[in-house]
Amino acid sequence: MERDSRFQEGAILYFDPYIFPDGGKPKPKYFLVLKVLDDVCLLASLPTSKDFVPSTIEKKHGCIERPDINFNCYYFDPNVVICNNGFSFPIETYVYGYRLQAFKLNTLLLQEITDETVIDECGILTTDEYTAIIKCLSVSPAVKRNFRRILSV
Numbered sequence: 001m002e003r004d005s006r007f008q009e010g011a012i013l014y015f016d017p018y019i020f021p022d023g024g025k026p027k028p029k030y031f032l033v034l035k036v037l038d039d040v041c042l043l044a045s046l047p048t049s050k051d052f053v054p055s056t057i058e059k060k061h062g063c064i065e066r067p068d069i070n071f072n073c074y075y076f077d078p079n080v081v082i083c084n085n086g087f088s089f090p091i092e093t094y095v096y097g098y099r100l101q102a103f104k105l106n107t108l109l110l111q112e113i114t115d116e117t118v119i120d121e122c123g124i125l126t127t128d129e130y131t132a133i134i135k136c137l138s139v140s141p142a143v144k145r146n147f148r149r150i151l152s153v
Contacts, residue, residue, distance in 0.1 A: 007033055007042060007105060010125035012083060016118050018046065019111050030122070032095060034134065035150055042103045043150055045095045047076070052096065059092075063136030072097035072142035074133045083123025095133065097143040 006013060011033045018029035035043040053059055053073065057066065061077035076082060076093040111117045125133070137143050138151035 004105065004109060006119065006121050007036065007108075008124070009033055009036055010130040012047075012087065012122040012125065014120045014122050015108075015111075016120070019116055021107070026117075030089070030093070032125075034100065034137070037102065037150065040105055042105055043100060043147060044103050045100055047089070047093045047095050048099075049091050049093055051092065051094065053094070062132055065136065065140055067141055070142050072137070072140035074136050082125055082129045084126055085123040087123035095137075097137050097140045100137065100143060100147050 013031040013033070014028065015031055016028045017026035018031070019026050030047045032045045032047055033042055034045060037043060053064060053075070054066075054069070054071065057064060057071075059075050059077075061075060061080045064071070064073050064075055066072070074095040074097075076089045076095075078089055078091050078093070081088045108119070112119050134151050138148050140148070143151070
């Protein structure tokens with residue numbers, strides 16, 4: 001299968017709806033491609049609006065790393081443009097290091113081909129933003145070791 005150019009490193013896609021592999025109720029979700037592993041797998045995150053940042057931690061756009069409590073996330077302020085085309089998330093959005101996943105590209109594309117979902121391109125992270133999120137996640141003990149290794153190359 002030829003590589004789908006939408007699924008490139010730093011791409012933010014929007015699935016409407018996203019079909020959860022664990023059988024969770026489908027709902028619209030953003031999808032952030034962090035690394036393309038090969039023609040069949042991606043390392044990605046499903047950014048969320050759920051705020052699990054401890055109230056004692058100041059939220060400002062970028063990496064929030066607290067190894068003393070095993071907490072890591074990348075916080076997207078809705079007022080900060082993050083993509084080359086001017087895109088920013090419409091509300092406060094988080095990528096939690098412990099929630100990174102590997103995804104099979106064929107599974108995602110099959111959902112679109114069978115009209116289970118629509119995949120829209122939101123934009124590609126700016127180089128600075130992509131570098132910052134990769135650095136944030138690749139050094140955090142809260143991220144699985146094999147994912148930290150993948151992010152470091």
